[in-house]
Amino acid sequence: MKDNNTELAERLEELKKSYVSQLDERISALESAWEIAVHSATQTERVDGVRKLNELSHKLAGSAGTFGFSELSKVASKIESHSENLAENIEYLDEARAGELSGLIAECRKLAA
Numbered sequence: 001m002k003d004n005n006t007e008l009a010e011r012l013e014e015l016k017k018s019y020v021s022q023l024d025e026r027i028s029a030l031e032s033a034w035e036i037a038v039h040s041a042t043q044t045e046r047v048d049g050v051r052k053l054n055e056l057s058h059k060l061a062g063s064a065g066t067f068g069f070s071e072l073s074k075v076a077s078k079i080e081s082h083s084e085n086l087a088e089n090i091e092y093l094d095e096a097r098a099g100e101l102s103g104l105i106a107e108c109r110k111l112a113a
Contacts, residue, residue: 019067023112030056030079030105037086038098047090053101054083060108072111079104 033056036049057079065073082101086093 016067019063026056026060027105027109027112030060030108034101034105037083037093043090046093047087050083050087050090050093054080054087057083069111072108075104075107075111079108 030053033049033052037046037053038049040046040049057076061073061076061080064070064076079101082097082104086097
């Protein structure tokens with residue numbers, strides 16, 4: 001019979017494997033939200049994309065840290081911070097900021113691979 005610590009460790013390992021199997025989908029969702037933020041025709045749609053990016057990056061930052069992906073968590077936190085500011089001031093989304101956020105999202109993709 002397994003003791004409680006062994007059972008807990010096994011369950012945590014199962015949860016981590018499940019999380020890892022969903023990382024690609026989570027990063028794809030970040031990328032999709034960013035595409036909406038950058039390429040939408042209206043300011044309202046762009047703000048919605050930035051807000052979605054903020055929501056997704058917040059969740060990724062927390063969950064990545066929980067499962068031991070500290071670098072991914074740090075990068076997602078940077079995206080969260082930038083997108084939070086942009087959601088209130090979408091007019092500040094210039095080429096430099098867009099490039100920085102694109103780079104951070106690409107870094108998330110690399111770290112999740």
